[in-house]
Amino acid sequence: MSPGTNEIDRKQKTNGNLYYALMKGNKKRVAELCQKIQDHALHVITVNDDTVLHMATYAKEASLVENLLDALPSHHLDKLTRQNGVGNTILHETATSNLPLLLLQINF
Secondary structure, three states: OOOOHHHHHHHHHHHHHHHHHHOOOOOHHHHHHHHHHOHHOOOOOOOOOOHHHHHHHHHHOOOHHHHHHHHHHHHHHHHHOOOOOOOHHHHHHHHHHOHHHHHOOOOO
């Protein structure tokens, strides 16, 4: 097994754990996992380039999105304009979801 294979396996395991926690609504676990990842909540977890924040927005987890944004290190703020595979930013996903109040809380 090559050294790169271990890295890929680790990333897939992390992505799987994040995705599972998001789908189960386990906000605490999502937050814990994001703290251990270099990109935090801006970590890409789907083949469509959706970040943890994109997925939390899709899941309509407003309090989780707010907590993830609060925990995001300031040196990552420029990445909030990152687009997923269809060209949508996190702000776009929030605006088109049923989470309009969350828009008032996002401070770019």
